Amino acid sequence: MDHSSRGGAGAPPVFARSEMSADRVATSGIPDYLEETYHWAYLSKLGRLLLDRSLVVSSILWGNAGRLIRATTDELRPGERVLQPACVYGSFSRQLASAVGSEGCLDIIDVAPIQVEHCQRKLKDFPQAQVHLANAATWGDYDYDTVCCFFLLHEVPEDYKHRIVNNLLGALSQGGKAVFVDYHRPHRLHPLKGVMRAVFGSLEPYAQSLWKHEISSYAENAGDFSWSKRTYFGGLYQKVIAQRG
Numbered sequence: 001m002d003h004s005s006r007g008g009a010g011a012p013p014v015f016a017r018s019e020m021s022a023d024r025v026a027t028s029g030i031p032d033y034l035e036e037t038y039h040w041a042y043l044s045k046l047g048r049l050l051l052d053r054s055l056v057v058s059s060i061l062w063g064n065a066g067r068l069i070r071a072t073t074d075e076l077r078p079g080e081r082v083l084q085p086a087c088v089y090g091s092f093s094r095q096l097a098s099a100v101g102s103e104g105c106l107d108i109i110d111v112a113p114i115q116v117e118h119c120q121r122k123l124k125d126f127p128q129a130q131v132h133l134a135n136a137a138t139w140g141d142y143d144y145d146t147v148c149c150f151f152l153l154h155e156v157p158e159d160y161k162h163r164i165v166n167n168l169l170g171a172l173s174q175g176g177k178a179v180f181v182d183y184h185r186p187h188r189l190h191p192l193k194g195v196m197r198a199v200f201g202s203l204e205p206y207a208q209s210l211w212k213h214e215i216s217s218y219a220e221n222a223g224d225f226s227w228s229k230r231t232y233f234g235g236l237y238q239k240v241i242a243q244r245g
């Protein structure tokens with residue numbers, strides 16, 4: 001399948017690894033919040049080297065990575081057309097690619113060229129997966145059976161949360177579903193509540209709004225979807241499903 005020819009008008013191109021020059025890496029349209037808050041984690045080679053390990057991802061999620069990834073892949077069927085709007089460290093993308101199988105199609109987008117290049121390398125054995133340099137708030141392709149938005153929303157400011165949620169919902173086919181896995185307000189007696197508040201206060205300034213706002217509240221046409229939510233690990237994490245029609 002030629003993925004580079006798909007997409008609506010204005011859909012960003014797929015970048016072959018050879019096209020990703022050092023200049024591109026230095027000058028692409030990276031949003032301010034990413035540069036200012038997360039440069040160390042996602043835009044530097046050192047951050048990528050240190051963090052792109054399943055053990056690190058699992059530790060950051062207090063041992064829940066496997067469970068939350070399974071909660072996502074459980075929503076997929078072989079042969080589906082799936083969008084992953086942002087690269088994720090560890091084995092997440094490979095597990096999505098395995099879940100859709102060789103008859104399926106997985107589009108992964110990320111706004112950071114360094115992540116796109118790295119993810120292309122990680123997925124070279126999965127021809128069903130294509131990695132694109134693009135912004136989840138403006139990606140223009142549609143007709144996806146499932147969109148898997150894994151721990152992206154907590155890293156973006158409020159206006160971006162609105163734009164990303166609405167753009168992803170608009171990318172769904174009739175009957176398609178968006179799966180949002182992210183932070184959620186923990187139980188009031190949760191032993192890690194104070195720790196997480198301190199982590200958000202020092203490192204993740206856009207995360208704690210997910211303790212106050214339902215993900216459905218970011219959708220303009222929330223009524224066009226049926227919503228369900230399940231929480232995990234004392235409420236610290238959530239899986240929200242929005243099914244169209």
Ligand SMILES: C[S@@+](CC[C@H](N)C(=O)[O-])C[C@H]1O[C@@H](n2cnc3c(N)ncnc32)[C@H](O)[C@@H]1O
Nearest residue numbers: 042086087088089110111112115135136151152
């Ligand atoms: C999905 S989030 C975090 C996931 C998880 N914490 C992990 O271990 O990777 C990180 C990725 O989101 C990307 N990103 C941030 N804002 C984006 C946007 N608006 N569109 C596409 N990708 C974005 C960053 O470049 C980064 O690669």
